[in-house]
Amino acid sequence: MRGNLRSARIAALRGSDQKRTERARSLRRALTRAELALWAHIRGRQLGGVKFVRQEPIGRFYVDFVCRDRRLIIELDGGQHSESLEDRRRDSGPRTLGYRVIRIWNNDVIDNLDGVLQMLLSELEESPLTPALSPQAGRGR
Secondary structure, X not given: OHHHHXXXXXXXXXXXXXXXXXXXXXHHHOXXXXXXXXXXXXXXXXXXXXXXXXXXXEOOEEEEEEEOOOOEEEEEEOHHHOOOHHHXXXXXXXXXXOOEEEEEXXXXXXXXXXXXXXXXXHHHHOOXXXXXXXXXXXXXX
């Protein structure tokens, strides 16, 4: 009984789309070497005291890591993403929702983790982007 109540609470928080939930869980179990290395340093509020989650559905896509409070998405990319038009299209969805998207090469995480963490700290210090205001916003005051 207690387990059912907990499941109902989780479903109420996350939404009832079981297919999306299962897909996210599957992705979390299959982290790449670079994702695992970065996750070990950003989980549990280790980086700047902010909370990151991994393999989170945002819009139509699952992002590698996201800090919801700062509206910052981190995507780790291998060589197949070089100059990818699809990645630019994919990034436009979260950007319209007010997220900043940072793409980092897997090799940079593996070879220069400290540099990547410093860059992410700098990004976290910036205020989160908000959706663009209409030209009429704030007029007449």
